[in-house]
Amino acid sequence: MCPSESLIAEVEILRRLRRHRADRAERALSAAKKAQRTVLRQIEQAEEALEQSRREEARQCAQLLKENQGQVMTLQALKAWSTQEHNLSASTRREESQLQALHVQKDQQTLAVGDAQKHVTRCLLEVEKLQELSGLLAQEQA
Numbered sequence: 001m002c003p004s005e006s007l008i009a010e011v012e013i014l015r016r017l018r019r020h021r022a023d024r025a026e027r028a029l030s031a032a033k034k035a036q037r038t039v040l041r042q043i044e045q046a047e048e049a050l051e052q053s054r055r056e057e058a059r060q061c062a063q064l065l066k067e068n069q070g071q072v073m074t075l076q077a078l079k080a081w082s083t084q085e086h087n088l089s090a091s092t093r094r095e096e097s098q099l100q101a102l103h104v105q106k107d108q109q110t111l112a113v114g115d116a117q118k119h120v121t122r123c124l125l126e127v128e129k130l131q132e133l134s135g136l137l138a139q140e141q142a
Helices: 003-068 075-141
Strands: none
């Protein structure tokens, strides 16, 4: 085996290794995109649930107002009313907080997808360079 054949064989081994790395990077990118789609669906569902909670909170607050409107109320009754309204809004605030956490997660997923895409691009470029080198070595040998 002449030195150039040996070099071609080494470059080919390295190219296969880099191709394997690129395949792994592409799978990681695919997984990151899938995770991103999952978070986007969760955001959609959370937004719908939050909107529903807001409507329900408004409806129940209006109902409380209707029940108590025009009445002389004791301090105890006013405190109970306030507690009921506070409990209604607590659920909505909790859902808003969960939605905000999902938006943070979405931003993190967006960064992860971008990083994974850059890694795939670098890996594929390395494979392409080695393939080109292999071709040049083969031409030189001929």
